[in-house]
Amino acid sequence: MIACLSYQGELFPEVKERLAKLKQLAQHPEIDQQAQAQYAICGHIFEVKDKGSSIFPYVLEDGAFRISLSRTGKKTPMAYVKISSRYLCSVTPAEAEKHLRDILKELGTLDSSAHVSRIDLCADFVSPENMESWGREAWITRGKKIDAHAINEKFSGWSIGLGGKISCRLYDKLLEIHSSGRTDLVPLWREAGWQEGEPVWRVEFQLMRDVLVEHGLIGLDSVLSNLNGLWSYATTEWLRLTLPNPDDQTRSRWPIHPLWGYISAIDWETNKSPLSRSFKATQIPDDKRILTLGASSLASFMAKHGITDFDEGLDRYILALHQHFYTCGEFIGLSAEDFILEKVRLRGREYNTILNVNEAEQKQLTIDKAAKDYRKESDGE
Template identity: 25%
Template sequence: MLHRGFDTLALSIQANIGPKLFEYLEAQKAIAEDEQRELLISYEGPQFLLKPYGGKGYRFLLDGGPDGASWAIKKPNARDKWGIRITFGSFFLATYGLGAAKAHCERVLDCLGVRFGPDDVSISRADFCVDVLVNDLTLKPDNLVMHSSTGRRDHVAQDDIAVHGKSGWVSSVTAGSIANRQVIIYNKRSEVIARGKTHWWDIWNHTLRNGLGNTNAAVTLHKGQPIGPLTPDADKAKHNQVWRVEFRAGKDLLKDTWGIRTWAQFFDRYGDLCRSTGELVRYAEPDPSDTNRSRWPNHPLWDVVCAEMNDDLIEMRSGADPNPMKEVHRAEHIASLLKQVTGTCITIAALEGWEHEELPVAFSGFAERMTDAVNDNPERSAKQLQDAKDRYVFIRQPDAPPT
């Protein structure tokens, strides 16, 4: 087991922002709209990138960076008291945990001058995941078994399955609906490589170095096989695969079925919700002698996942240091931009008729031209530099962990 913890958390607050904050956000959004860019703002301490647009009934959309949350805020309206929506992503939850997410919400809302009580919180989505290092697993959609629960609104039927993959190889199987109960099994290693989510290598390798969770199950799964360190290039074919099992609980399942809305209800009942999901939906080992799918035994992957989800779910976090992960992200972004700049300069050289052996001279000439452009319009170049610093404020330098 390489990682376990919450992957997404969304909640709404029954409160509206005050007139002072509204006026401030209105003025800043006008600037963002005029300049058509995200604007770095700060209000009583917390920093955000304010988007130049709203959406889905929310007037202001703010990004708190990897050490924060995404905030959607409505224009104050006495007839619509649920004026704030907060979403935490995988980096924050994997690095700091659920308790830090709750504390972060309360701290930032206090800075924004928003007053609310325990019953003014409504949790609308919670995804919990377990990443398991598995060798030689071939995902078979037909092995996903849904137990009968006729008449229950959280029922997941066999025809609710979606399959993704290519060239005869299944990369993910999804059962259910995100608005209710959803279970997904997918090749997380492939997704991390495809989407450049490099922080997961640090999180997984931190676990391999330090140990976490059900180590006996991990040893059984990897008997006789190497288990790290994990890299994007190592063992691409069959070994060192990382498969993620994710239990997703939407608003309907949380509120209507389990009566989960507030933090207290969430802490008290979410573990039972996960255990129920692991029983209603299973990844099984087919038994050729038994046509009754419900009697098929669990696949070892499912036993590991359910064992990890039966543990305390509240304070789980990877324990990996977020600052090296941010440094890697920054270095990769610089490398990507440099590659783009180099490609652009080569294109200009081609248009101007330079030969390959003359490229160093051409590049020097481009640098002189760029320097002249900066000197000719220092105010514009200074603003461009500051805008770039603001846009990448959350990865330019290491930050203290959220409080």
């Protein structure tokens, strides 16, 4: 499940000032300045983005949350937040929202509980069914668009109603994982009984705020209490997969496809899916992808210089790499070590793994936090 939540409130003046400075750092042409565009709070090292929108000019992001913050205004939410699906594989939605609220309370004053702006409900399943075996006519839906998709001529899934208030995707999750390099779901599948080599498909519904309001659901608690109703509406009223009967022109009488019978019967209230216990709020690529780039670079270097001995190739490659760092650093007045460390800090900001705040700024932040905590105690909070 993925949830997008909004909160009414007001940012603290000192937070707005700090965010404005950090956004300027993110836009700075120098790498060492960009690397400091970070906001550390409640155990997270958020990357401060160089761009936002006219409504939400400040954006903080890591592997758990993407937090868009507004300057001010009673009609505009203080925060619009997308909770990542990876994070929701490690904690319950209620736990995630509680942690998010703790973060937002450090940024401003909240005036209301969380409102759900969007919710994505998804289920992963294994099936021997050929998902390409039926045509568009088998889908009976209120959506306007029905599309089949393929990647490199391999069928990858269906999408129904994209761009509307409700949409659905049925797609090859293993194929998507191989493309993205995100393998964090694999241990959870194994724990649930998945066997290596079995196809994994995902059915995913996205329900926008308008749909939730139509059903009288605004707050997160009310939405979480009615997941079965929302799933039933999506899989029985808004969309059905059928077995077409050419002898019956009344499509509403066509029988439900057995696969859809299983999907529509998913019970969200008693779902006890395993949760990951190894989540880190970082946005890091898989080591395999990084090392593949390194292997390609080494192979290209050895081939260019006609080297077939691995040890010789690796030694000469490392020597050439160090010389390259030295030359690039010298051009901008840095040592080879400082040149690469600049890039490390920039990646650390992007991956949410290294806090690049300088010592003076860190000392000031500590003082500011102590003053803020004192004010809270004085006000009896």
